[in-house]
Amino acid sequence: MSYVKTVRTRDLPPPPTESGLIGWLRHNLFSSWLNTSMTFVGLAVLLWTLPPFLGWALFKANWLGDSQNACVQPMGNPDGACWVFIKVRFGMLMYGFYPEVDRWRIDYAFLLLAASAGPLLMAGLLSPKHRDERILMVVPSLAVPVILALHGAGPASLALAYLAAPTLLSRLGTRTGKLPPSTGFFGRASAIVAASILAYWAGVLAAQTLQTGLEGVIGLVAGFLVFLLPTLRRSSSAMWRLALLLTVYPCIAYAFFIGGGFGLRYVETDLWGGMFLTLVLAGVGITASFPIGVLLALGRRSNMPVIRALCIGFIELIRGVPLISVLFMVSVMLPLTLPEGTHINKLLRALVGVSLFYAAYMAEVVRGGLQAIPRGQYEAAEALGFRYWKSLRLVILPQALRLVIPGITNTVLGLAKDTTLVAVINLMDLLGILKSALADSNWLGFTKEAYVFAGLAFWVICFGISRTSMRLEKRLRYGNR
Amino acid sequence: MDTSERLGTPEPIIRIEGLNKWFGDFHVLKDIDLEVFKGERIVICGPSGSGKSTLIRCVNRLESFQKGRVVVDGIELTNDLKRIDRVRREVGMLFQSFNLFPHLTVLENCTLAPVWVRGMPLKEATEMAMVYLERVRIPTQADKYPGQLSGGQQQRAAIARCLCMNPKIMLFDEPTSALDPEMIKEVLDVMVDLAKSGMTMICVTHEMGFARTVANRVVFMDAGEILEINTPAMFFQAPGSDRARLFLSQILRHEGGD
Ligand SMILES: Nc1ncnc2c1ncn2[C@@H]1O[C@H](COP(=O)(O)OP(=O)(O)O)[C@@H](O)[C@H]1O
Ligand SMILES: [Mg+2]
Numbered sequence: 001m002s003y004v005k006t007v008r009t010r011d012l013p014p015p016p017t018e019s020g021l022i023g024w025l026r027h028n029l030f031s032s033w034l035n036t037s038m039t040f041v042g043l044a045v046l047l048w049t050l051p052p053f054l055g056w057a058l059f060k061a062n063w064l065g066d067s068q069n070a071c072v073q074p075m076g077n078p079d080g081a082c083w084v085f086i087k088v089r090f091g092m093l094m095y096g097f098y099p100e101v102d103r104w105r106i107d108y109a110f111l112l113l114a115a116s117a118g119p120l121l122m123a124g125l126l127s128p129k130h131r132d133e134r135i136l137m138v139v140p141s142l143a144v145p146v147i148l149a150l151h152g153a154g155p156a157s158l159a160l161a162y163l164a165a166p167t168l169l170s171r172l173g174t175r176t177g178k179l180p181p182s183t184g185f186f187g188r189a190s191a192i193v194a195a196s197i198l199a200y201w202a203g204v205l206a207a208q209t210l211q212t213g214l215e216g217v218i219g220l221v222a223g224f225l226v227f228l229l230p231t232l233r234r235s236s237s238a239m240w241r242l243a244l245l246l247t248v249y250p251c252i253a254y255a256f257f258i259g260g261g262f263g264l265r266y267v268e269t270d271l272w273g274g275m276f277l278t279l280v281l282a283g284v285g286i287t288a289s290f291p292i293g294v295l296l297a298l299g300r301r302s303n304m305p306v307i308r309a310l311c312i313g314f315i316e317l318i319r320g321v322p323l324i325s326v327l328f329m330v331s332v333m334l335p336l337t338l339p340e341g342t343h344i345n346k347l348l349r350a351l352v353g354v355s356l357f358y359a360a361y362m363a364e365v366v367r368g369g370l371q372a373i374p375r376g377q378y379e380a381a382e383a384l385g386f387r388y389w390k391s392l393r394l395v396i397l398p399q400a401l402r403l404v405i406p407g408i409t410n411t412v413l414g415l416a417k418d419t420t421l422v423a424v425i426n427l428m429d430l431l432g433i434l435k436s437a438l439a440d441s442n443w444l445g446f447t448k449e450a451y452v453f454a455g456l457a458f459w460v461i462c463f464g465i466s467r468t469s470m471r472l473e474k475r476l477r478y479g480n481r
Numbered sequence: 482m483d484t485s486e487r488l489g490t491p492e493p494i495i496r497i498e499g500l501n502k503w504f505g506d507f508h509v510l511k512d513i514d515l516e517v518f519k520g521e522r523i524v525i526c527g528p529s530g531s532g533k534s535t536l537i538r539c540v541n542r543l544e545s546f547q548k549g550r551v552v553v554d555g556i557e558l559t560n561d562l563k564r565i566d567r568v569r570r571e572v573g574m575l576f577q578s579f580n581l582f583p584h585l586t587v588l589e590n591c592t593l594a595p596v597w598v599r600g601m602p603l604k605e606a607t608e609m610a611m612v613y614l615e616r617v618r619i620p621t622q623a624d625k626y627p628g629q630l631s632g633g634q635q636q637r638a639a640i641a642r643c644l645c646m647n648p649k650i651m652l653f654d655e656p657t658s659a660l661d662p663e664m665i666k667e668v669l670d671v672m673v674d675l676a677k678s679g680m681t682m683i684c685v686t687h688e689m690g691f692a693r694t695v696a697n698r699v700v701f702m703d704a705g706e707i708l709e710i711n712t713p714a715m716f717f718q719a720p721g722s723d724r725a726r727l728f729l730s731q732i733l734r735h736e737g738g739d
Pocket of ligand 1: 504529530532533
């Protein structure tokens, strides 16, 4: 007997026990005996820990007042957290000993950072459909009026120029059209570098004659621009935005932080502190350790034995030593090796120490990614005529790096939290300020508040980084499927 | 040989003379001599491990060699990077495993080298890439990523990527052996088209049907040596060596059994 079915069966909704809330609960919380008991254990732990903590941190907490009295018996509730302690010192916690009247400069620099990194982050996180230049420019265009309202016309016009530059510069590039006849890589590279150095000195001289102050920063900006113009010709506005963020932005931020020109008062780095210092350390550490790490990873895989040995030596040395001792070495040993009287800024030393330390870890993460790229990719790129650096930049690294986003994130989070170790060389980061606040005899006994606040502050930063990287990973994975 | 050149035989576009190569102590290519003329289609076959891939990889210098000469389009291959660049500009290569760049769309795969190696404006490169994608019959896949394509489509995309560099010579290293049977034909069809357009081709392949219809000459290799160079008709009818006969019987038995 043969059987032929001629009518198509209608699609039915799944039985209610399989879908909806009940289905979800059954699947995820009560799918087996083990799972069910774990669900109850989890609930018990939450019930046991959360109410007392929330009671302390929120419901019974002391929010009002401005002295210790607000938190103790007659006026306050000693069973609740004393957030007054944090509130009174909030400025210190954020900015350290940075003069109060100048703190707007820090706000300004971070606003500018958000406005210029915003489009890049959005470009990374949005799907290609929504990656429209107009959408990306929403954040920068909102930032300029905000800055105008908060900080006045001068800073606002600087922000406008800086934020509009990528779009303008990328337009400039497309019009030039064809490349000049190739004069060889080294010829071109040395010409560009020479021109950049000239521009640096021209900038310094101009700043000196105009007596603006901050000569070095002006020179650097001039040098960077002259370097980028021919290097990034024909690049997209996103490429320009990234390049300016990595070169010109640090100059602007540094100028505003340190002052000493353009009517900005000089604020020495010993006064920098709090969350501000933490962010500077983490930001510089991340942006410096990443490229150094990539170079170290490439060096470790190099065919040239000397380079390979140097890279392996550096990586293994650093990885074998705790960060604290690296910071100590950089701050105690480095001055000994330098000629008498040279003074290297304490903050700079910490930055160098943290960056180099994490570069070694970054290098190993990146190397893992490089090893996962099949040889065929190198060969295909070679067969198409790509030389080493171009194939690396266009074919190998884009693949290798997106493979190791989780590892890079791990390293970045480690770095962000380890900035607290700069306390050993007497830098007052967020945790350092809190510790000194704990020693204040007017405010004894608020350790819990201090550490919960510090923990929360770091958690917010790290959770943000972690979520961003997860989104990024998800967006970029599409191409690999 | 000198006289024949003077008599007007065209200069070969690829000349391999006394090529010897070792991997460590292992002598993988032994005294290889081969000339390929413009527009010629050469099929190289032979048992696995006989050095076929290594030989064609010497032509675009993916492999270096220790002895002998390889001259491509008048450029002798040495360690000089400039010469290697010039040769690679003329020579395209197809791989068994396609080796498309998985992080780029098919279209971006095709425009990457023209833009970054040749310095061609992106718009022009895109137009050209679309022409070649049309030619390998996958214009609708241009915006997909390689991972979303079938094997046959990927290999055709790889062919388009090669063509975008306007090569004079194309090397094929078993381009169909990683493919399911029903996809082999679509790739071979594109290769036949290429042959008709007058492209100089060296194909390592076991597709004997392709060899019969397209090749001008068949090169049989075994254990690092060229044992026979012959027209396809002669080679299939009366192979000159026992090893070739054995090889053919195995290949053909397999093909018949499919
Ligand atoms: N990079 C290498 N290092 C050492 N031996 C190799 C390498 N590549 C290929 N071989 C050896 O050389 C021989 C020829 O390889 P190959 O040219 O790939 O052969 P075919 O393509 O004919 O199968 C094989 O025995 C292989 O094991
Ligand atoms: Mg092979």
